[in-house]
Amino acid sequence: MARYPGKTCRLLTMLSMTASFFLVEIIVGYITNSIALVADSFHMLSDVVALIVCFASVRISKWQTEKNTFGWIRAEVMRALVNAVFLVALCFTILVEALKRLVEFEEVNNPKPLLIVCGAGLLVNVIGLFLFHDHGHSHGGSDGHSHGGSEGHGHSHAGEAEKAEHADSEESKTLVERSTPTETTTKNGTVTLDIDNPKVVIEESRKKPSSSSQLNMRGMFLHVLGHALGLVVVIISALIIWVCSPEPEAKFCLFFSIMMVIIILGTTFPLLKESGFILLQAVPSHINLDDIKRKIEEVEGVIAVHEFHVWQLAGSRIIASAHIICKNLHDYFTISESVKEIFHNEGIHSTIQPEFVRNPLENDVENPTTCILECGPDKNCYTDTCCGQKRQDSKKNKNNDSPHREGSTKGLEQSRSETTAMEQV
Amino acid sequence: MARYSGKTCRLLTMLSMTASFFLVEIIVGYITNSIALVADSFHMLSDVVALIVGFASVRISKWQTEKNTFGWIRAEVLGALVNAVFLVALCFSILVEALKRLVEFEEVNNPKLLLIVGGAGLLVNVIGLFLFHDHGHSHGGSGGHSHGGSEGHGHSHAGEAEKPEHADSEESKTLVERSTPTEITTKNGTVTLDIDNPKVASSSQLNMRGVFLHVLGDALGSVVVIISALIIWLCEGDWRFYVDPAMSIMMVIIILGTTFPLLKESGFILLQTVPSHINLDDIKRKIEEVEGVIAVHEFHVWQLAGSRIIASAHITCKNLHDYFTISESVKEIFHNEGIHSTSIQPEFVQNPLENDVENPTTCILECGPDKNCYTDTCCGQKRQDSKKNKNNDSPHREGSTKGLEQSRSETTAMEQV
Numbered sequence: 001m002a003r004y005p006g007k008t009c010r011l012l013t014m015l016s017m018t019a020s021f022f023l024v025e026i027i028v029g030y031i032t033n034s035i036a037l038v039a040d041s042f043h044m045l046s047d048v049v050a051l052i053v054c055f056a057s058v059r060i061s062k063w064q065t066e067k068n069t070f071g072w073i074r075a076e077v078m079r080a081l082v083n084a085v086f087l088v089a090l091c092f093t094i095l096v097e098a099l100k101r102l103v104e105f106e107e108v109n110n111p112k113p114l115l116i117v118c119g120a121g122l123l124v125n126v127i128g129l130f131l132f133h134d135h136g137h138s139h140g141g142s143d144g145h146s147h148g149g150s151e152g153h154g155h156s157h158a159g160e161a162e163k164a165e166h167a168d169s170e171e172s173k174t175l176v177e178r179s180t181p182t183e184t185t186t187k188n189g190t191v192t193l194d195i196d197n198p199k200v201v202i203e204e205s206r207k208k209p210s211s212s213s214q215l216n217m218r219g220m221f222l223h224v225l226g227h228a229l230g231l232v233v234v235i236i237s238a239l240i241i242w243v244c245s246p247e248p249e250a251k252f253c254l255f256f257s258i259m260m261v262i263i264i265l266g267t268t269f270p271l272l273k274e275s276g277f278i279l280l281q282a283v284p285s286h287i288n289l290d291d292i293k294r295k296i297e298e299v300e301g302v303i304a305v306h307e308f309h310v311w312q313l314a315g316s317r318i319i320a321s322a323h324i325i326c327k328n329l330h331d332y333f334t335i336s337e338s339v340k341e342i343f344h345n346e347g348i349h350s351t352i353q354p355e356f357v358r359n360p361l362e363n364d365v366e367n368p369t370t371c372i373l374e375c376g377p378d379k380n381c382y383t384d385t386c387c388g389q390k391r392q393d394s395k396k397n398k399n400n401d402s403p404h405r406e407g408s409t410k411g412l413e414q415s416r417s418e419t420t421a422m423e424q425v
Numbered sequence: 426m427a428r429y430s431g432k433t434c435r436l437l438t439m440l441s442m443t444a445s446f447f448l449v450e451i452i453v454g455y456i457t458n459s460i461a462l463v464a465d466s467f468h469m470l471s472d473v474v475a476l477i478v479g480f481a482s483v484r485i486s487k488w489q490t491e492k493n494t495f496g497w498i499r500a501e502v503l504g505a506l507v508n509a510v511f512l513v514a515l516c517f518s519i520l521v522e523a524l525k526r527l528v529e530f531e532e533v534n535n536p537k538l539l540l541i542v543g544g545a546g547l548l549v550n551v552i553g554l555f556l557f558h559d560h561g562h563s564h565g566g567s568g569g570h571s572h573g574g575s576e577g578h579g580h581s582h583a584g585e586a587e588k589p590e591h592a593d594s595e596e597s598k599t600l601v602e603r604s605t606p607t608e609i610t611t612k613n614g615t616v617t618l619d620i621d622n623p624k625v626a627s628s629s630q631l632n633m634r635g636v637f638l639h640v641l642g643d644a645l646g647s648v649v650v651i652i653s654a655l656i657i658w659l660c661e662g663d664w665r666f667y668v669d670p671a672m673s674i675m676m677v678i679i680i681l682g683t684t685f686p687l688l689k690e691s692g693f694i695l696l697q698t699v700p701s702h703i704n705l706d707d708i709k710r711k712i713e714e715v716e717g718v719i720a721v722h723e724f725h726v727w728q729l730a731g732s733r734i735i736a737s738a739h740i741t742c743k744n745l746h747d748y749f750t751i752s753e754s755v756k757e758i759f760h761n762e763g764i765h766s767t768s769i770q771p772e773f774v775q776n777p778l779e780n781d782v783e784n785p786t787t788c789i790l791e792c793g794p795d796k797n798c799y800t801d802t803c804c805g806q807k808r809q810d811s812k813k814n815k816n817n818d819s820p821h822r823e824g825s826t827k828g829l830e831q832s833r834s835e836t837t838a839m840e841q842v
Contacts, residue, residue: 030525045517068698069705069725078696082510089514092474096467279503279695281729282493289494307768309494313697321737321768329745329773351723351737353768356745 008055014127015051018044021124042093044124046086050079073314077278084272091261091268098258281311284318292346296324299338301331303357310348320350325357332356432629435556436480436636443472446549450542461539461650464522465546468646471515472553475508475639482632486730499695499730501632506691508635512642512684516677519646523670523677530666536658543650550644557637628730631691638687642680649676697727700734708762712740715754717747719774726764737768744773 025041056075283289287310296305303325310320320343326332332354343350447469454462482504485497533539653669699705703726712721719741726736736759742748748771759767 026521030521030528042514042518046514067693068696069727070697072696074696078692081506085507085510086514089511089518092467092471093514093518096464099467100463276503277492280493280497280499281495285492289491307766311494323768351739351768351770353770 011051011055015048015055017124017127018047018051021120022048024120042086042090046083046090049086050083070313073317074279077275077314080271080275081279084268084275087264087268088272091264094261095258278312278314283310284312287318287346287348292342292348295342296322296339299335299342301326301335302339303327307353316347318346318348320348321353322350323353323355325355328356432483432633433480436476436483439553439556439636439640440473440476440480442549442552443469443476446546447473450546453538453542457535457538459535459538461533462542465542465646465650468515468643469546469549471511472550472639472643475511475636478504478508478511479632479636483629486628495729498628498733501628502691502694502730505628505631505635505687506695508632508639509684509688509691512635512639512680513688515642516680516684519673520677523673526670527667530663530670532666533654533657533669536654539650539654540658543647543654547644547647547651550640550647553640554637554644557633557640627732628694631687631694634687635691638680638684641683642676645676645679646673649673694728694730699726700728703734703762703764708758711758712738712755715751715758717742717751718755719743723770729766732763733766734762734764735766736764737770739770739772741772741774748773 022041022044025044029041277285289308289310292310293305293308296302305322305324307321307323309322310318312318322339324335324339326335336352336354339352340350447466450462450466450469453459454466482501485500488497490497649669649672653665653672656668657665693701705724705726708726709721709724712718721738721740723737723739725738726734728734738755740751740755742751752769752771755769756767759765
């Protein structure tokens, strides 16, 4: 069946390879008393854990979607973070081991099997790199519609088989390996185009391809970096073993271990930072929030914007929500289309809540953060809103200048009565 | 001032105690050439790292920022996760070391020294346990709005002085110490009745739990050191040297068992899952039952951190008049579930039978079928399915646009009147 060459299969392959290699490395490492090998085995362990998390997320997504309205795509980001933290802990352990050697020197026995094991470790990491690097591209190139390299199916919408594949390709989107629509046709043999206007897909260029492809490049870089890290660690381990035997100097070993720690930390830090920011709901760095807000406010009919949030779910999925104050329904129709367009061009998918204010001067235009549809001043829940503190500030202002609040309710009721009046006509 | 009895103070206290103890241990270890001491000192160092992560999370969560529209409030949840993962990694290294010693035991030369240092370490850790365990309960019963035991302020909205206190009490909200609407909180001087109280783990409690587990792990480690040192000192025979690794393995199992729930909880929050106390289907049903609601789609609920739960939904209804009533009812429904940050996007469909009521997932305000961005939407997959339906029954799509245009032309007509 089509799904065997898929993500699950690659994951399992990689998982079993890495896990068995980890066992080998750690046993040999301890028998021969080599820090480097033990260190590399930890790195393998972090890979194993990351792969397990990945595998689990693929599995979970199939049966627990009620638990997560966004699906489990974010598991990829978590995986990156967990990986990074493990590597930092690994560095810690290396340092500890190296410092221990200063106290009591421990000979490295039998260097030869060490070098063999190191060589094998290098091989495993390179295989991993190719397995997932290719995998990332194949899914990227097909825009998530084809799967693996050998299926020649057209993109038919019918059939359970396709569904499963879509599920797989869906989850397999790594931190960012999706190409832009313009690259759809060229990366893979089994490219299947979307039925909806394939030509439009090819010809249409997004107004801002840079944001999406930037994310792609960044994500791909980090993904490759993660694997390259493994290579670096193994190479350095081999070097340490070479240097540390047959007549190892504890201080030399220490020096190399520290170098290794610095290199690992240096390459892990960007990964940690990137995944950390995504999980913290930060605005993606390529998005200029003020710029977008300004564009929205410039749309004819928009009086004010508040509760404006932009965050990255994972990869190229950016989500926004905003409350837009406008005069009436007619305005809302035009505004909503323009605003959606603005967001779309930034690569953002949004939810817009309109708020209608009949007389902007009388109402909240001076205090655009007052939400007409908020829980209400007599309910004590403002600290439980996403903005917490800020809302309290605006409430403070409201209490000091009560006309604002009345004004907004008045505005709401005015709009309401006018609509009723209109309908009665 | 009230805030000095808070988290920051406890963290700093523990940090300084642990850091100095680490220095003492490592110096003594090097002087006496004892690997065991050096190793134990690094356990202390790992505690220091955990405390730094905890402290940094608390500080960062208070920062003002333009890089994050939600503020950095989630930092404490992330801090909890990082600490949990770090702890798992450490447990693993302890496990490996213990297994190695089971295979080939290592002789310990000066058990008395180990005993003394182990005892001191245990003392430091027990103090830490009290510091962080108590924190979990001291702010309880106050509905999360009062702070410490001595403020007599009522919960007023005015005044700058209240601000930092609210900031602190915000952080001090603990797991289950928010009462239900019917219970008036009486435990503390400053009683504030919180109207809506879902039982949610606050982000600060998660963070402190992470720190607590590290300290607990270290405390157990010290216990193991003391017991094995006693046995080595007072007994004879090679079997003595297997006690430490065997007990270490048991300790690892205990710590992993206690860490896993923290890992799961913080992980789920960061993964944008629906908070466990919220019944999504139930809420959706309630919304759909509101008069005038034709359909609900793009319904998302997630937890930012602590009790800050956020929801967004697209609600299909007939006209603006309906929307006004619906939006208030829907807001009320969300409020009663403890969801206070919502964005409701109305979509107007004039003739529900003709349009999308059979396919409520079709969003009227989506990017459009000719733009290839549905895989970039939050739902990705689902949108594609609904596109599939749309393509198969094209009248639906036309119908919905027609509905939109009808509404538009009607409004224009009305306005011209």
